Amino acid sequence: MPELPEVETIVRKLRTGGKNGVPPLPGLRITGVTLRWSGHLAEPSAAAFRRNVRGRTIQDIHRRGKYFVLPTDKGTLLIHLKMSGDLLLEAARAPRDRFERTVLHLDGGWELRFNDARKFGRIYLLDDPERRLDRLGPEPLDPGFTPQLLGERLSARRRALKPLLLDQAFLAGLGNIYADEALHRASLHPLRRSDGLSEPEVHRLWRGIREALRQGLRHNGASLDWVYRGGTFQNHFRVYQRAGEPCSLCGTSIVRAVIGQRAAHYCPSCQPERWP
DNA sequence: CACGAGACCTGTTCGC
DNA sequence: TGCGAACAGGTCTCGT
Numbered sequence: 001m002p003e004l005p006e007v008e009t010i011v012r013k014l015r016t017g018g019k020n021g022v023p024p025l026p027g028l029r030i031t032g033v034t035l036r037w038s039g040h041l042a043e044p045s046a047a048a049f050r051r052n053v054r055g056r057t058i059q060d061i062h063r064r065g066k067y068f069v070l071p072t073d074k075g076t077l078l079i080h081l082k083m084s085g086d087l088l089l090e091a092a093r094a095p096r097d098r099f100e101r102t103v104l105h106l107d108g109g110w111e112l113r114f115n116d117a118r119k120f121g122r123i124y125l126l127d128d129p130e131r132r133l134d135r136l137g138p139e140p141l142d143p144g145f146t147p148q149l150l151g152e153r154l155s156a157r158r159r160a161l162k163p164l165l166l167d168q169a170f171l172a173g174l175g176n177i178y179a180d181e182a183l184h185r186a187s188l189h190p191l192r193r194s195d196g197l198s199e200p201e202v203h204r205l206w207r208g209i210r211e212a213l214r215q216g217l218r219h220n221g222a223s224l225d226w227v228y229r230g231g232t233f234q235n236h237f238r239v240y241q242r243a244g245e246p247c248s249l250c251g252t253s254i255v256r257a258v259i260g261q262r263a264a265h266y267c268p269s270c271q272p273e274r275w276p
Numbered sequence: 277c278a279c280g281a282g283a284c285c286t287g288t289t290c291g292c
Numbered sequence: 293t294g295c296g297a298a299c300a301g302g303t304c305t306c307g308t
Contacts, residue, residue, distance in 0.1 A: 002301060066302080082302050084286080118285045120302065159278065168303080175301055224301070225288070261280075
């Protein structure tokens with residue numbers, strides 16, 4: 001489910017607090033933890049995590065790539081939702097989700113709940129979170145992410161655009177939805193080689209990436225199926241999961257293909273594999 | 277370095 | 293209605 005815009009939407013909500021008196025997450029102290037699926041804990045082990053997380057006060061929450069970053073007064077929590085995770089701050093007495101796996105109990109009767117149907121999500125409690133976050137590529141919405149930087153990184157590689165955009169070490173935050181949507185906005189075929197783009201094409205890709213992400217953010221992310229709720233970007237998809245439907249720009253049927261073992265959606269007319 | 281296959285998991289939806 | 297197959301927002305590791 002969650003790519004950059006979905007994670008960022010959740011971060012903003014947790015940082016400011018919500019309706020019904022839900023407080024901001026920063027400032028709350030962790031009083032205990034419930035682990036219904038210990039596989040959630042990547043590092044350290046469940047026993048050490050249990051021991052070390054109790055009594056920590058969450059000082060902040062922000063995002064790096066698709067990771068939630070929660071510095072505490074001793075150690076930093078990293079949370080990755082992977083495919084089917086969701087993170088909610090709720091009253092302890094609120095009914096719990098069927099797929100609630102991990103709960104951080106907080107002062108004041110609040111709980112940070114990690115729901116995760118597929119159990120792919122992971123939690124880290126690290127003294128040095130950079131050790132992991134350093135592996136990520138640049139943040140596409142940061143001012144430092146310029147068309148020039150993108151161009152340099154593209155030409156340093158020799159891969160198809162689609163799998164490269166999904167590589168978090170190349171660029172942090174895009175997933176299958178936003179990669180497809182970015183390529184359509186850039187009018188670039190997903191199989192175009194990264195080192196074969198003209199300067200205008202690099203610029204289009206840069207703009208396409210940022211437009212897709214910004215639009216996603218504006219709509220609080222995308223909500224598909226039963227997994228994540230709250231976002232409406234799914235109503236603005238131009239290609240993702242729209243195979244057979246007409247392209248909003250030219251009317252040609254959107255195509256679905258498998259590229260790098262993932263579904264890819266594109267308009268064969270607006271995104272030609274090569275120019276004549 | 278690039279790429280594909282398989283693994284990790286469970287749930288929903290589709291096709292017969 | 294039932295049942296198996298296909299498919300799903302993401303990484304990670306291993307072999308070629």
